[in-house]
Amino acid sequence: MRLLSIELSDFRGFYGVHQIALAAEDDKRVTIFHGENGAGKTNLLNAVHWCITGSFTPRFQEAKSLVNREAVHENRRSCYVEIVFRDEPQNGGREYRVRRTGANEVTKPAEVFEIDGGNSRPIANADALLAKFLPKGLVSWFFFDAEAIGTLELSGSPSFKTDLRRTLGFDLVDKLLSDLDRLLSKRHKEIAAQVKDKKLQDIVTRIENIDLVLPDQEAKLELAQHTFSQLNAELESTLQRLQSLPSAEPLQRERRDVELSKKRLQQAVANTNSKVAQLIGRAAPELLLRSAATSLEDQIQEREDRGKLPAPYSDQLIKDIETDGVCICGREVEPGSDEMHRLHGLLHLSSTPALNQRIRSLRYLIRTIEEGSSQFPENIAAMRAELVTLNNQIGELEQRDEALTAALKEIDDNEVQRLEAERSRLMLERDAVNGKATLLRRQIEENRRDRKELETLRAGIELKQQISSKLKTEADKVMRLRDFIARSLADQERQALLILSVELNLVLEKYLTKHYKAKIDPTNYAVLLVDHNDKTVGHSTGEGQVLKFAFIATVVALAARKTRHKIQWMAEPTIAPLILDAPFSALDPEYQGSVARNLATQSTQLILMLSSAAWGERVAEALDGQIGKRYLIVSHESGPQGEKPVKTLQINDATYTLNHYDALRNESTIKEAHL
Amino acid sequence: MRMESLFSKERLVYWPTEFSDVMRQLTSTGEDGRSTGLPAMYRFNAGAFVLAAAVGVMNNRRREVGPNRKEISTEVFVNERLGAYIFLIPMLGESEPNVDQLRPGNEEVALRAFERYAAGGLEILRAELMANPTQSADYVVEQLITRGRERTKLGEDIPRLI
Numbered sequence: 001m002r003l004l005s006i007e008l009s010d011f012r013g014f015y016g017v018h019q020i021a022l023a024a025e026d027d028k029r030v031t032i033f034h035g036e037n038g039a040g041k042t043n044l045l046n047a048v049h050w051c052i053t054g055s056f057t058p059r060f061q062e063a064k065s066l067v068n069r070e071a072v073h074e075n076r077r078s079c080y081v082e083i084v085f086r087d088e089p090q091n092g093g094r095e096y097r098v099r100r101t102g103a104n105e106v107t108k109p110a111e112v113f114e115i116d117g118g119n120s121r122p123i124a125n126a127d128a129l130l131a132k133f134l135p136k137g138l139v140s141w142f143f144f145d146a147e148a149i150g151t152l153e154l155s156g157s158p159s160f161k162t163d164l165r166r167t168l169g170f171d172l173v174d175k176l177l178s179d180l181d182r183l184l185s186k187r188h189k190e191i192a193a194q195v196k197d198k199k200l201q202d203i204v205t206r207i208e209n210i211d212l213v214l215p216d217q218e219a220k221l222e223l224a225q226h227t228f229s230q231l232n233a234e235l236e237s238t239l240q241r242l243q244s245l246p247s248a249e250p251l252q253r254e255r256r257d258v259e260l261s262k263k264r265l266q267q268a269v270a271n272t273n274s275k276v277a278q279l280i281g282r283a284a285p286e287l288l289l290r291s292a293a294t295s296l297e298d299q300i301q302e303r304e305d306r307g308k309l310p311a312p313y314s315d316q317l318i319k320d321i322e323t324d325g326v327c328i329c330g331r332e333v334e335p336g337s338d339e340m341h342r343l344h345g346l347l348h349l350s351s352t353p354a355l356n357q358r359i360r361s362l363r364y365l366i367r368t369i370e371e372g373s374s375q376f377p378e379n380i381a382a383m384r385a386e387l388v389t390l391n392n393q394i395g396e397l398e399q400r401d402e403a404l405t406a407a408l409k410e411i412d413d414n415e416v417q418r419l420e421a422e423r424s425r426l427m428l429e430r431d432a433v434n435g436k437a438t439l440l441r442r443q444i445e446e447n448r449r450d451r452k453e454l455e456t457l458r459a460g461i462e463l464k465q466q467i468s469s470k471l472k473t474e475a476d477k478v479m480r481l482r483d484f485i486a487r488s489l490a491d492q493e494r495q496a497l498l499i500l501s502v503e504l505n506l507v508l509e510k511y512l513t514k515h516y517k518a519k520i521d522p523t524n525y526a527v528l529l530v531d532h533n534d535k536t537v538g539h540s541t542g543e544g545q546v547l548k549f550a551f552i553a554t555v556v557a558l559a560a561r562k563t564r565h566k567i568q569w570m571a572e573p574t575i576a577p578l579i580l581d582a583p584f585s586a587l588d589p590e591y592q593g594s595v596a597r598n599l600a601t602q603s604t605q606l607i608l609m610l611s612s613a614a615w616g617e618r619v620a621e622a623l624d625g626q627i628g629k630r631y632l633i634v635s636h637e638s639g640p641q642g643e644k645p646v647k648t649l650q651i652n653d654a655t656y657t658l659n660h661y662d663a664l665r666n667e668s669t670i671k672e673a674h675l
Numbered sequence: 676m677r678m679e680s681l682f683s684k685e686r687l688v689y690w691p692t693e694f695s696d697v698m699r700q701l702t703s704t705g706e707d708g709r710s711t712g713l714p715a716m717y718r719f720n721a722g723a724f725v726l727a728a729a730v731g732v733m734n735n736r737r738r739e740v741g742p743n744r745k746e747i748s749t750e751v752f753v754n755e756r757l758g759a760y761i762f763l764i765p766m767l768g769e770s771e772p773n774v775d776q777l778r779p780g781n782e783e784v785a786l787r788a789f790e791r792y793a794a795g796g797l798e799i800l801r802a803e804l805m806a807n808p809t810q811s812a813d814y815v816v817e818q819l820i821t822r823g824r825e826r827t828k829l830g831e832d833i834p835r836l837i
Contacts, residue, residue, distance in 0.1 A: 277813040284729070296766060361681055365759040
C-alpha cells in the first residue's frame with residue numbers, strides 16, 4: 001500500500017481544502033512535513049489514521065471535535081479526509097480512493113472506490129478492504145505517534161506479544177489452528193455418535209471442555225507472570241528509592257542484606273530437599289527388598305555350602321566331551337549313544353559364564369541392598385537435621401526482617417512511610433499474583449495431562465469400534481493437517497524471532513556508539529538490550545530509545561518481507577507506509593541521523609513529521625536523496641504577535657517562516673517547500 | 676572398566692501408559708518433559724520402574740501391561756546400575772526361588788515377570804499418590820515403606836528413615 005495523495009477538508013486545524021501529493025517511488029519514498037509544536041502535525045497523522053481506520057492515535061486530544069472551528073462558525077458542519085493509495089505492483093498495482101466524512105462526535109463509514117482508467121468503481125465492503133491492506137491490530141505499528149515512544153513497551157507484556165504476532169501474521173494461523181481443532185472435535189463427536197458409545201461420547205465431551213478452558217488459563221498465566229515481573233520491578237524501584245533516603249538508608253540496607261541471606265538459605269533448603277528426595281529414591285527399593293533379599297542370599301549361600309552352586313561342572317566340559325568323544329573318566333562316548341543323551345540332559349544344570357555373571361551381580365546387589373539400607377537412614381537423618389538448621393536460620397532472619405521493618409515504620413519521615421506502605425502493598429500483590437500463577441500452572445498441568453490421557457483412551461476406543469471409514473479418514477486428515485500447520489507455525493515463529501534479533505543487532509552494531517546487543521525472549525517476545533557483560537540496559541536510555549525505533553522499523557520490514565534474511569511466510573505480508581509524528585524529539589541528537597536512515601531503509605514509504613529542532617544536519621544527511629516531497633505546516637494566529645516569537649526553518653539556502661500573526665483566521669495551512 | 680551387560684542382547688521393558696502421571700511425579704517432570712521444579716526422586720524412568728517393581732513384589736501385586744504401553748531399554752537399567760534388579764525381583768516373587776531362573780534361556784520370563792510386578796506396583800503407587808495429593812512423592816513413598824515395615828512385624832532391626 002502506498003499513499004499517493006491526501007485531501008483534507010475542514011479537518012481539525014485545517015480550514016478549507018488542502019491537497020497534498022506524497023512521495024511514493026522506490027528511490028524517492030520519503031515525504032517530510034515540517035511544523036512546530038501545535039502547528040498540526042498530530043492532526044495530519046490522525047487525518048490519515050482516521051480516514052483508514054475510523055479511529056485515532058491514543059494520545060489524540062479532543063477527538064470528538066473533528067470539524068474546523070472557523071468552518072463551524074461559517075455553518076459548515078462536516079469535514080472529510082480523502083486518500084488515494086496504490087496497491088503493491090506484485091498484487092496488481094490497483095489504485096483506490098478512500099473518503100471518510102464526519103461531523104463533531106460523528107464518524108461515518110468510509111467509502112472506498114477502485115480507480116480504473118479515470119472511472120471510480122465503489123467497493124461494497126470498504127472496511128474489509130481497508131483491513132486487508134492494513135489490519136486494525138497493526139495500525140499502531142505503521143501510523144506511529146513517536147512522542148509516545150517512551151511508553152512503547154518492549155518488556156514482553158501479553159498484549160505486546162499479541163500485537164507482534166499479529167504483525168507477523170501468526171494470529172491468522174492461530175485462528176486456522178483453532179478452527180481445525182473445532183473441526184476435529186466435531187468429527188470425533190460424530191464418530192462417538194455413530195458408534196453410540198457412551199463412554200466415547202463422554203470422553204469427547206470432556207476433551208472439548210478442556211479445550212474451551214485451557215487457552216483462557218494459559219492466557220491468564222501469561223498475564224500473571226508478566227504482572228509478577230512488573231511488580232518485582234516496581235518493588236525494586238521502591239526499595240532503591242527508600243535506600244536513597246538518609247533517614248532510612250542504614251535500616252533498609254541491613255534489611256536488604258537480610259532478604260538476600262534469606263534467599264540464599266531458601267535456595268539451600270531447596271537443594272537439600274532435592275538431595276533428600278534422591279536419597280529416598282535410592283533407598284526405597286533397598287529398604288523394601290532388604291529382608292527378602294537377605295533370605296535369598298542365605299539360600300544361595302546354603303547351596304554354595306552344599307557344593308551345588310556353582311554347578312560342579314560347566315557347559316564347556318560337556319561340549320568338550322562331545323567334541324572329543326571321551327568322558328573325563330576315560331570312557332568313550334559315541335554321538336547318539338545313551339551316555340551322550342544323559343550328558344546332554346545334564347546341560348541344563350551346568351554352570352555357564354552368563355549364569356555365573358548373573359549370580360555374581362545378584363549377590364553384589366544383595367550386599368549393596370544390605371549395606372545401603374543401613375547407611376541411608378543415617379544420611380537422610382543428617383540431611384533432615386541440616387534442613388532443621390537452615391529453617392531455624394531462616395526463622396531468625398525473618399524475625400530480624402520484622403524488627404527492621406518495625407524500626408523503619410517508626411521513622412518520622414512522610415516519604416519513608418509512603419515508600420514503606422508502597423513496599424508492603426507491592427509485596428502483598430506480588431505474593432497474591434505468584435499464588436495465582438502457581439495455582440494456574442497446576443490447573444494447566446492437570447488439564448494437559450488429562451487431555452493427553454483422554455486422547456489416548458479415545459484413540460483406543462475408536463480403534464476397537466467399527467467406525468465408518470469416511471469419518472475416520474476425514475478425522476485423520478484434519479489431524480494431520482493440524483499437526484503440520486502447528487509444526488510449520490512453530491518453525492516460522494522461531495525463524496521470525498531469529499531474524500528480528502539478527503536485524504535488530506545489525507542496526508545496533510551499525511548505529512550505536514556502545515557495544516550493546518538486543519536479545520528476544522521467545523516465550524514472551526520481550527526485547528532486552530544488554531551490554532558486553534550481558535547486563536541489561538534500561539529502555540529509557542538513549543540507546544534504549546534507538547532500540548525502540550529500530551524495533552518498529554524492523555518489525556515493519558519483516559512484515560513487508562524486506563529484511564535481508566527471508567523465511568517462507570504462511571500469511572500475506574503487510575506492506576504499508578510508515579508514518580511517524582515527531583519521531584526525534586525523544587532521541588539523543590547523536591542517534592537522530594542513524595535512526596532516520598534506518599527508518600528510510602526499512603520502510604517501503606516513509607512520511608515524517610518533524611519540528612525544526614529535530615531537523616538538523618544529521619537527519620538531513622541521512623535522508624539526502626530519498627526525499628520526494630517536502631511540506632511546511634504553517635500555523636496562523638489571528639491575534640497580534642506581541643512578544644511571541646516567529647519560528648523559521650532553514651532548508652538548504654532558503655528560509656521559511658513557520659508561523660504568522662495577524663492572520664485572517666486561526667488555522668494551519670500546508671505549503672510545499674522546494675527540495 | 677567396561678560395564679558388562681547382563682543381557683544376551685538389548686531388550687525392552689514395557690509399562691502401561693496409564694501410569695504416565697505416576698512416572699512423572701516420581702521424576703518431577705511435566706507434560707512437556709521439563710522439570711516441574713519440585714525435588715525429583717529419580718532422574719530417569721528406570722529408577723521409578725525399579726521402585727514400582729519392588730513395591731509390586733513386596734505386595735504380591737502383578738498385572739498385565741496391556742497394549743497401551745511405553746518402553747525402556749534394558750541398557751538404561753544397566754547404565755544406571757539397576758540391571759540386576761530385573762532378575763532379583765522376579766526371584767523374590769517366587770515361593771521357591773531358584774538360581775536356574777537366572778539362566779539366559781529364562782531371560783524373557785524374568786523380564787515379563789519384572790514388568791508385571793512393576794505394573795502392579797505402579798497401581799499401588801498411584802493410589803497412594805492420589806490419596807495424598809498435597810504431599811511430595813518422596814514423602815508418600817517414605818510413608819508407604821514405613822507402613823509396610825509395621826505390617827510385616829519384622830523382629831529384625833530395620834533401619835528407620837527418620
